[in-house]
Amino acid sequence: MKTKRMILAGGSGFMGGLLASYFEERGWTCVVLTRQHPQSDRELRWDGVHRGDWEACLEGADVLVNLCGKSVNCRYHPRNRRALMNSRLLPTRLLGEAVAEAHKPPELWIQASTATLYRHTFGDPWDEHGDIGAHPDAKDAFSIELATAWEDAFRDAIPPGIRPVLLRSAMVLGRGNDLNNVLSVLRRLTRFGLGGKMGHGHQYVSWIHEKDFCRALERIIAQSELVGPVNVCAPNPLPNHQMMRILRRRLSRPVGIPAPAWALELGAFFLRTETELIIKSRRVIPGKLLAGGFEFEFPDFSRAAEDLLSP
């Protein structure tokens, strides 16, 4: 049987590492497009802006996954806003041009997007038909602008005949110490006694266990009816105060100093990040995956935390 091949543009980071390990264990060949000096045979250099020899890897590949994007964990001043936008739009347009000219392009293009697109809410959870847009309380105007432009660039770039999937992913929780693994940050804060509720603590947190994230991609690949936006998140988002309580219990830290809104603003300034990443209420559910019968191994945060925080 022919070995399946996955191209991971921007696959040198957190999500790419998870996906490459998961699919390689299952017999796939994964090729990572990176702007860095290649570290292994599986990595191929490109610059994310210009056409080049790297395009040959697209010929006959089964799946293209585009994960390119500067981390949103930074201050949103004008220079970073430009970099956040360009790092998503330019590689997407470039891949679109390359795929359009390939003789045998991948049948499926999975494009990273974000569950942050959905409106800040304390009401019913949003599935793929949920409201999209910014809310002043969430301070998320730029994030929505960024995510909308990112999805629009993908819709403009993808040639007809290739199955388009937009991965509206919630934060992926993993075991490692990667900077983009939010669980590793929360684990450190909780160990230092700072694992109290954040702000008023009622804001919902959408999340997904790293294994379910990879399994969801496997399902998307297998189920050709899945097209367009797909929410990739656990079915049970929970309020921040509950999440922090579970973490304190798991890490045997009965006390966690809460962080009121003013402290979050101050902390975010010194840590060169934005409070939106914490205060926005993200209540998103995986409508399409559930409708397709996908079963989560870790549907509840307590089970996911138990698994990911065990030695």
Ligand SMILES: NC(=O)c1ccc[n+]([C@@H]2O[C@H](COP(=O)([O-])OP(=O)(O)OC[C@H]3O[C@@H](n4cnc5c(N)ncnc54)[C@H](OP(=O)(O)O)[C@@H]3O)[C@@H](O)[C@H]2O)c1
């Ligand atoms: N982590 C999460 O929980 C989460 C949740 C929702 C959405 N997302 C989105 O999913 C994508 C992947 O997330 P991640 O956590 O794996 O991020 P990551 O670890 O920061 O990896 C992103 C990769 O994008 C590449 N990149 C950055 N700037 C680029 C540019 N200007 N041109 C081309 N490539 C560029 C980098 O690869 P090289 O430096 O090797 O070229 C980097 O390894 C991101 O776009 C992120 O916003 C992540």
